[in-house]
Amino acid sequence: xxxxxxxxxxxxxxxxxxxxxAGLAASFVMNRFQALTQPAASGDGEPATERAADDVxxxxxxxxxxxxxxxxxxxxxxxxxxxxxxxxxxVAAEFAPKVTLGAGTAFATLTWAMLDExxxxxxxxxxxxxxxxxxxxxxxxASHLVFGIATETTRRxxxxxxRRLADAIDAAxxxxxxxxxxxxxx
Numbered sequence: 001x002x003x004x005x006x007x008x009x010x011x012x013x014x015x016x017x018x019x020x021x022a023g024l025a026a027s028f029v030m031n032r033f034q035a036l037t038q039p040a041a042s043g044d045g046e047p048a049t050e051r052a053a054d055d056v057x058x059x060x061x062x063x064x065x066x067x068x069x070x071x072x073x074x075x076x077x078x079x080x081x082x083x084x085x086x087x088x089x090x091v092a093a094e095f096a097p098k099v100t101l102g103a104g105t106a107f108a109t110l111t112w113a114m115l116d117e118x119x120x121x122x123x124x125x126x127x128x129x130x131x132x133x134x135x136x137x138x139x140x141x142a143s144h145l146v147f148g149i150a151t152e153t154t155r156r157x158x159x160x161x162x163r164r165l166a167d168a169i170d171a172a173x174x175x176x177x178x179x180x181x182x183x184x185x186x
Contacts, residue, residue, distance in 0.1 A: 025131050030143055048125040
């Protein structure tokens, strides 16, 4: 993985699997960070992830998500987005290792800018960025920095574990299985 030659299909598949793990883990870490640091007066009500889930439900079924189910649906959107971002990040790192610049902080900043500052407002899931206080932008950036650092840290740890496992499998003796016991007798 991440060598000087072009990545192979196996490298890309491994990166995608590692990215899935990294994205899900980073989504969890970001949730914990937000749970611990959530400002007292945070935002304008319903989180964007819950609004997104509700919009998808309305488009698919014609009905909104019941209020009691919205937090779980929002988490599904959050973790789903984290998984997709993790996969994209890890695969991109196979082709261009500079993607990992700053231990994931460059990725985090780009993710924050493109999602929180552009895509979410453009989709009508939040108000325009210029109407939000600077503290909201700073909190969003801090949350995404945590996500990016957790993504890169988990990616590196998972790749290291994958390499160790692959090396152990390669080093294992290759002896044909022997038949023992009564089943071995003709």
